[in-house]
Amino acid sequence: MTAVVTVATAAPYDVTVGRGLLPAAVDSLPEGAVRVLVVHSAPLRDRADELKGLIEATGRTPVLAEVPDAEEGKTAEVAAFCWRVLGSSDFTRSDVVMGMGGGAVTDLAGFVAATWLRGVAVVQIPTTVLAMVDAAVGGKTGINTTEGKNLVGAFHEPSAVWCDTDFLRTLPANDRVAGLAEVVKGGFIRDTRILEIVEAETPALIAPELDEHAMEVLEELIARKIRVKADVVAADLKESHLREILNYGHTFGHAIEYTERYQWRHGAAVSVGMVFVAELARLAGKLDDAAVDRHRSILTGLGLPVTYPGHRWDALLTAMKRDKKTRGDMLRFVILQGIGNPVRLEGPDPALLAGAYDAVSR
Numbered sequence: 286m287t288a289v290v291t292v293a294t295a296a297p298y299d300v301t302v303g304r305g306l307l308p309a310a311v312d313s314l315p316e317g318a319v320r321v322l323v324v325h326s327a328p329l330r331d332r333a334d335e336l337k338g339l340i341e342a343t344g345r346t347p348v349l350a351e352v353p354d355a356e357e358g359k360t361a362e363v364a365a366f367c368w369r370v371l372g373s374s375d376f377t378r379s380d381v382v383m384g385m386g387g388g389a390v391t392d393l394a395g396f397v398a399a400t401w402l403r404g405v406a407v408v409q410i411p412t413t414v415l416a417m418v419d420a421a422v423g424g425k426t427g428i429n430t431t432e433g434k435n436l437v438g439a440f441h442e443p444s445a446v447w448c449d450t451d452f453l454r455t456l457p458a459n460d461r462v463a464g465l466a467e468v469v470k471g472g473f474i475r476d477t478r479i480l481e482i483v484e485a486e487t488p489a490l491i492a493p494e495l496d497e498h499a500m501e502v503l504e505e506l507i508a509r510k511i512r513v514k515a516d517v518v519a520a521d522l523k524e525s526h527l528r529e530i531l532n533y534g535h536t537f538g539h540a541i542e543y544t545e546r547y548q549w550r551h552g553a554a555v556s557v558g559m560v561f562v563a564e565l566a567r568l569a570g571k572l573d574d575a576a577v578d579r580h581r582s583i584l585t586g587l588g589l590p591v592t593y594p595g596h597r598w599d600a601l602l603t604a605m606k607r608d609k610k611t612r613g614d615m616l617r618f619v620i621l622q623g624i625g626n627p628v629r630l631e632g633p634d635p636a637l638l639a640g641a642y643d644a645v646s647r
């Protein structure tokens with residue numbers, strides 16, 4: 286199956302989901318691009334070399350930037366390393382950056398492209414479930430700082446996104462499942478059919494090896510979640526209001542990642558974060574018990590965490606105050622008023638927050 290989802294923003298672009306897409310990704314590079322920077326980390330070195338060969342075959346000059354893996358790569362120092370590579374290869378405004386990797390690499394590559402010469406084109410080649418369904422789509426790019434997650438960044442949309450699902454055959458099952466947390470998020474906030482598919486197909490989705498059936502289910506879920514994201518960002522690219530729904534579970538989730546010094550996978554942290562806001566919504570009288578239980582059953586079925594140790598509230602609260610949805614001293618959460626119906630909860634009573642924390646730390 287090949288699916289194409291167009292993200293209909295002011296500068297529309299296509300997200301293609303299919304197999305064996307690298308040649309097409311290279312063939313569609315803009316004619317004026319002479320140099321192509323490929324940002325990748327060590328686990329994708331072989332595939333980056335393959336991409337380099339394909340780029341060379343079109344007469345262009347590939348430049349490879351191998352960066353530290355995962356969250357270690359999302360730093361100002363690594364961005365500065367990429368800028369040095371760009372500068373020393375005389376990279377111009379008609380040239381193109383390609384990000385090949387998980388969400389950490391696509392966030393970094395997007396940020397480097399956003400900042401180089403005040404913005405050059407970026408083509409994303411996401412290689413994890415999470416990057417395909419979320420990080421590589423929508424134009425949020427960024428890096429972490431000592432004080433928190435994604436605190437520096439820019440909205441800079443890709444000119445194309447190529448989700449080659451063949452990459453998922455080598456992705457460890459834990460990373461596949463972490464990406465499914467963001468798929469499930471799309472089910473809770475909008476496309477509830479996603480939840481039904483995940484519930485029916487959990488064994489295939491979590492199997493150590495992906496058979497053909499599992500690949501097809503995964504591809505359908507990937508395309509569905511991309512459609513959710515595409516619709517939302519097309520309506521509100523710069524997160525003036527609607528886009529905040531894509532942050533479901535992230536206020537608490539990012540706080541876990543920060544508190545754990547990024548040793549937790551993003552998707553795992555978001556999983557706990559979704560249960561936290563489900564409990565918050567229940568305490569606020571917006572969500573019934575069955576909907577909260579459905580969060581736990583879907584996420585635990587996938588093998589994702591739904592609890593976090595107690596006695597860390599002060600650290601978590603400090604991190605949550607730096608969330609981008611916060612306004613002044615007012616914490617703001619995306620919660621559900623029923624499955625598929627996200628709303629905002631602004632400045633909740635501290636007792637509700639403590640109650641939700643208690644419920645996930647039990």
Ligand SMILES: NC(=O)c1ccc[n+]([C@@H]2O[C@H](COP(=O)([O-])OP(=O)(O)OC[C@H]3O[C@@H](n4cnc5c(N)ncnc54)[C@H](O)[C@@H]3O)[C@@H](O)[C@H]2O)c1
Binds near residue numbers: 387413463550551
């Ligand atoms: N910009 C956005 O809108 C957005 C959305 C969601 C998440 N994110 C960010 O994405 C990041 C998480 O992304 P992630 O879950 O992809 O983690 P990741 O980028 O850290 O990748 C996880 C691991 O998988 C490895 N890997 C990647 N592709 C592989 C493959 N095909 N085979 C084998 N190994 C492979 C990576 O090298 C890494 O070790 C976080 O930094 C998060 O903040 C951004």
Ligand SMILES: O=C(O)C(=O)C[C@@H](O)[C@H](O)[C@H](O)COP(=O)(O)O
Binds near residue numbers: 524
């Ligand atoms: O695209 C968005 O908008 C999201 O919020 C998607 C999230 O899954 C993603 O983790 C994003 O990077 C979080 O952004 P932030 O603005 O909270 O840093």
Ligand SMILES: [Zn+2]
Binds near residue numbers: 555
């Ligand atoms: Zn996320």
